[in-house]
Amino acid sequence: MAAAPSNPPASSRPARPASPPERANPPAAARFGPIERFAEIDSTNRYLLDAAVAGRRSAGAVAVADRQTAGRGRLGRTWTAPPGGSLLVSVLLGAPANPNERHLLTLSAGIAAAEAVTTLTDGHVAPRLKWPNDLVVDDRKLAGVLAESVGGHVVVGMGLNIDWPGVPDELIGIATALNLAGAVPPPTRDSVLDLWLDRWHGWLAVAEAPAGPERVVAAATRLSATIGSSVRVELASERFEGLAERITDAGHLVVVTDAGPREVSAGDVVHLRPRSAGGLPDSHG
Numbered sequence: 001m002a003a004a005p006s007n008p009p010a011s012s013r014p015a016r017p018a019s020p021p022e023r024a025n026p027p028a029a030a031r032f033g034p035i036e037r038f039a040e041i042d043s044t045n046r047y048l049l050d051a052a053v054a055g056r057r058s059a060g061a062v063a064v065a066d067r068q069t070a071g072r073g074r075l076g077r078t079w080t081a082p083p084g085g086s087l088l089v090s091v092l093l094g095a096p097a098n099p100n101e102r103h104l105l106t107l108s109a110g111i112a113a114a115e116a117v118t119t120l121t122d123g124h125v126a127p128r129l130k131w132p133n134d135l136v137v138d139d140r141k142l143a144g145v146l147a148e149s150v151g152g153h154v155v156v157g158m159g160l161n162i163d164w165p166g167v168p169d170e171l172i173g174i175a176t177a178l179n180l181a182g183a184v185p186p187p188t189r190d191s192v193l194d195l196w197l198d199r200w201h202g203w204l205a206v207a208e209a210p211a212g213p214e215r216v217v218a219a220a221t222r223l224s225a226t227i228g229s230s231v232r233v234e235l236a237s238e239r240f241e242g243l244a245e246r247i248t249d250a251g252h253l254v255v256v257t258d259a260g261p262r263e264v265s266a267g268d269v270v271h272l273r274p275r276s277a278g279g280l281p282d283s284h285g
């Protein structure tokens with residue numbers, strides 16, 4: 001497909017009120033890099049994990065691809081996207097000091113992506129978070145985040161759909177892209193990458209600070225399309241329905257069922273009825 005059209009640089013757009021955590025010094029460039037770009041690769045997550053294990057890349061390395069031939073999704077699924085139409089990116093991170101806080105890496109990545117998209121589209125597309133790691137617009141998937149680890153190395157990958165010629169038949173009603181959701185022209189992949197890394201850097205600094213887990217979870221809750229919604233939880237062995245009540249500081253989803261609250265650490269969630277208008281505030285941050 002055609003390359004994504006260019007947009008004016010983000011810096012020339014009107015500033016939107018955002019929810020930036022305190023900006024850490026030095027800037028994101030000090031945490032992330034180098035950025036390697038591939039026209040085609042099997043999987044940017046696979047690439048960075050292998051490179052880390054071989055000692056060829058260290059924490060902060062970023063890999064971006066126009067196209068993946070074996071993109072990896074959650075729960076062993078594959079991840080497909082029209083060539084050149086999505087930001088396909090992975091970032092190598094050091095393992096968090098507390099292994100129980102790995103969910104903060106993915107939650108903060110999602111928060112940062114939602115903020116970056118909302119800012120770059122001047123609010124025309126304001127994604128919400130779907131537990132555990134998706135960005136959705138009108139309940140259609142805009143992006144997915146996947147963390148994988150080998151040894152002490154953690155890679156967080158994100159596929160964020162930016163400029164699609166249309167929704168492939170098998171994804172109709174399920175997925176969307178920024179151009180299809182109303183951002184015309186959509187921001188460039190590079191502008192989304194830059195702002196995402198910038199915002200993520202800020203949120204990682206929050207996560208690492210005192211009370212960080214609570215603050216990250218609170219931000220994810222405010223942006224959540226799941227919390228307050230009636231949901232069906234689909235696990236490998238069972239399905240059940242209830243009201244998605246909250247995200248715990250461990251990143252688990254608490255769903256209130258007729259039989260009482262259930263805490264879910266991994267699985268798929270289907271939104272059955274969105275939360276009521278009187279639910280959580282819509283503000284970001």
Ligand code: BTN
Pocket residue numbers: 042043044045046068070071072073074075077079087088089090133134143144145146157158159
């Ligand atoms: C999901 O299942 O929702 C997560 C999808 C994550 C896809 C991204 S694309 C870039 C990175 N490389 C991969 O192989 N997967 C992730």
